[in-house]
Amino acid sequence: MCGIVGYIGKRPALPILVAGLKRLEYRGYDSFGFFALNDVSHFLLKKVGKISEWEEKILETDFKGNLGIGHTRWATTGEVTEKNAHPHWDCNREIYLVHNGIIENYQELKKDLVREGHCFVSDTDTEVFSHLIEEYLKNQNKLEEAVREALKKIKGNYAIAVVSKRDPGKLVVARLGAPLLIGLSDGEYFIASDPAAMISYTRQVINLDDNEIAVLTPQNHFVLKEKPIERIDWEIKEAQKNGFSHFMLKEIFEEPEVITEAIKGRIDFERGLARLGGLEQASEKLSKIERVIITGCGTARYAGMVGEYMFEEYAKVPTKVEVASEFRYRNPLLDEKTVLLAISQSGETADTLEAIREAKRRGSLTLGLVNRVGSSIARETDAGVYNRAGLEIGVAATKSFVSQLTILALLTVFLGRKREMSLVMGRRILEEINKLPQLAERILKQSDFIKELAEKYSEYRNFIYLGRKYNFPIALEGSLKLKEIAWKIHAEGICGGEIKHGPIALLDEDFPVVCIAPSDSVYEKMRNAIEEVKSRNGKVLAIVTEGNREIKELADDVVYIPKTLEMLTPILSVIPLHLFAAYLGLELGLDIDKPRNLAKSVTVE
Ligand code: F6R
Numbered sequence: 001m002c003g004i005v006g007y008i009g010k011r012p013a014l015p016i017l018v019a020g021l022k023r024l025e026y027r028g029y030d031s032f033g034f035f036a037l038n039d040v041s042h043f044l045l046k047k048v049g050k051i052s053e054w055e056e057k058i059l060e061t062d063f064k065g066n067l068g069i070g071h072t073r074w075a076t077t078g079e080v081t082e083k084n085a086h087p088h089w090d091c092n093r094e095i096y097l098v099h100n101g102i103i104e105n106y107q108e109l110k111k112d113l114v115r116e117g118h119c120f121v122s123d124t125d126t127e128v129f130s131h132l133i134e135e136y137l138k139n140q141n142k143l144e145e146a147v148r149e150a151l152k153k154i155k156g157n158y159a160i161a162v163v164s165k166r167d168p169g170k171l172v173v174a175r176l177g178a179p180l181l182i183g184l185s186d187g188e189y190f191i192a193s194d195p196a197a198m199i200s201y202t203r204q205v206i207n208l209d210d211n212e213i214a215v216l217t218p219q220n221h222f223v224l225k226e227k228p229i230e231r232i233d234w235e236i237k238e239a240q241k242n243g244f245s246h247f248m249l250k251e252i253f254e255e256p257e258v259i260t261e262a263i264k265g266r267i268d269f270e271r272g273l274a275r276l277g278g279l280e281q282a283s284e285k286l287s288k289i290e291r292v293i294i295t296g297c298g299t300a301r302y303a304g305m306v307g308e309y310m311f312e313e314y315a316k317v318p319t320k321v322e323v324a325s326e327f328r329y330r331n332p333l334l335d336e337k338t339v340l341l342a343i344s345q346s347g348e349t350a351d352t353l354e355a356i357r358e359a360k361r362r363g364s365l366t367l368g369l370v371n372r373v374g375s376s377i378a379r380e381t382d383a384g385v386y387n388r389a390g391l392e393i394g395v396a397a398t399k400s401f402v403s404q405l406t407i408l409a410l411l412t413v414f415l416g417r418k419r420e421m422s423l424v425m426g427r428r429i430l431e432e433i434n435k436l437p438q439l440a441e442r443i444l445k446q447s448d449f450i451k452e453l454a455e456k457y458s459e460y461r462n463f464i465y466l467g468r469k470y471n472f473p474i475a476l477e478g479s480l481k482l483k484e485i486a487w488k489i490h491a492e493g494i495c496g497g498e499i500k501h502g503p504i505a506l507l508d509e510d511f512p513v514v515c516i517a518p519s520d521s522v523y524e525k526m527r528n529a530i531e532e533v534k535s536r537n538g539k540v541l542a543i544v545t546e547g548n549r550e551i552k553e554l555a556d557d558v559v560y561i562p563k564t565l566e567m568l569t570p571i572l573s574v575i576p577l578h579l580f581a582a583y584l585g586l587e588l589g590l591d592i593d594k595p596r597n598l599a600k601s602v603t604v605e
Pocket of ligand 1: 297345484
């Protein structure tokens with residue numbers, strides 16, 4: 001949700017800012033802007049649309065300033081227009097800043113500033129920042145001090161980067177509730193919302209904490225609190241498409257690999273245990289907890305729903321899934337015997353973070369299942385497990401979902417073996433998890449066939465996805481992916497048993513139904529649902545287990561997945577659905593990496 005970049009050093013800033021911002025476009029891509037300066041002049045550009053359309057023209061200017069900031073926007077306050085794109089400036093056009101986040105009290109601040117004679121040119125909340133800083137710079141020379149005073153007035157969250165012609169040669173950055181990293185190299189600094197924007201230049205980073213302000217000059221940096229230097233362990237190839245036309249496709253093809261990464265070093269076959277180092281410190285408390293609440297948003301919540309089935313069936317822990325955005329508004333009953341498990345790829349989702357804070361206030365232990373190392377959720381939870389799924393750039397979650405399901409399966413063994421789960425059952429589950437990467441590869445081999453199916457089904461505008469038990473959340477995930485990526489299509493995920501309670505009224509020959517019907521404990525029920533659909537002339541695309549001959553007779557098209565334990569089928573059944581959504585989006589001529597209106601990391605409530 002908006003991305004910011006900045007540079008100060010010895011090289012021309014503009015090419016670095018452009019390259020960095022392109023890597024952040026998944027955070028927002030409705031408009032963008034740059035500001036760079038040198039001793040005598042400056043460069044300013046704001047545009048609606050994508051950076052790539054302007055890249056050549058920007059670089060042709062060959063502007064030589066060594067200091068600059070950039071922003072890619074996902075509109076919250078103010079429409080998508082050039083004037084609302086960042087950077088924003090003050091009345092004298094001396095202070096320029098970019099902002100990721102939201103200022104809740106901007107209307108009152110704006111009213112006061114207008115009364116004092118400030119002229120606003122945009123409809124954004126961000127612009128109050130530049131005018132407030134302008135006010136405080138009247139009484140002092142140091143930009144950082146003016147920023148500090150201005151921030152005291154702000155309610156909301158922010159990551160900001162500010163430069164001023166009145167206090168030149170420095171870049172001031174600050175954060176509260178939105179991610180911000182500072183990259184260090186010899187005689188230069190990089191700032192960004194996400195490491196993807198800087199890993200081509202440096203691996204040495206400082207993760208700025210909430211309420212901290214950093215001042216960067218080419219020679220040195222100063223942060224209010226001394227911060228440890230950390231290392232980014234991603235490879236540059238993760239931020240590249242590596243031969244794929246789109247990040248989303250590349251990331252789906254990485255699904256077998258993320259399963260391998262999720263389980264590497266975490267399985268003890270001998271003792272039938274899952275080794276989750278990040279949970280060691282909470283291990284004793286976890287033996288005693290009586291209830292688990294899993295929370296998250298969107299796809300992460302659907303992963304949680306699969307976790308709910310796994311935990312109750314195999315670990316015998318009462319478990320409930322809560323939509324993070326509802327959690328703190330409905331007075332949840334929590335105590336020290338309850339653990340809240342927050343699932344988030346980005347680790348920055350505002351609704352999920354607030355749910356964690358609420359659970360902490362009420363005395364519960366909080367755990368994170370997070371992909372982004374050092375993210376806010378990773379830091380605010382008491383303990384947790386990292387996905388190790390690498391950078392996910394496609395706006396829609398794909399490989400992170402598969403990774404979340406794999407770790408939830410490990411967590412089932414981790415929790416179960418502290419309770420009634422036998423050694424034999426622990427080993428059995430772990431052995432089956434260990435086979436998943438190979439089985440997932442087998443599904444990807446059918447990608448050409450799935451592409452053909454996407455072409456065939458691209459003429460339809462409404463879909464229903466049906467699944468039961470472990471595959472009900474997969475019906476939700478499959479339909480969410482289709483409607484986000486191929487957004488000209490409406491799709492709904494429904495529990496297989498519910499279709500006859502209403503949605504069946506929709507069905508006719510123009511309404512395809514994707515039925516997830518592996519050979520599991522609810523297979524017969526799903527077969528009945530398929531029969532119900534077929535007898536209303538509905539089109540059926542079925543996902544079934546290899547060796548099943550029956551469904552081929554009933555369904556219009558069939559995709560086969562390999563056999564595994566029932567609790568693990570979602571990890572396989574979702575793969576063809578991810579591919580189907582991606583290929584259908586491409587078939588409709590859409591940008592599958594950046595579906596309209598969406599941002600990858602939703603850092604506002
Ligand atoms: C769907 C999607 C979203 C995210 C949701 C949570 O494809 O990407 O529904 O799953 O916004 O994001 P994280 O996992 O970063 O908390």
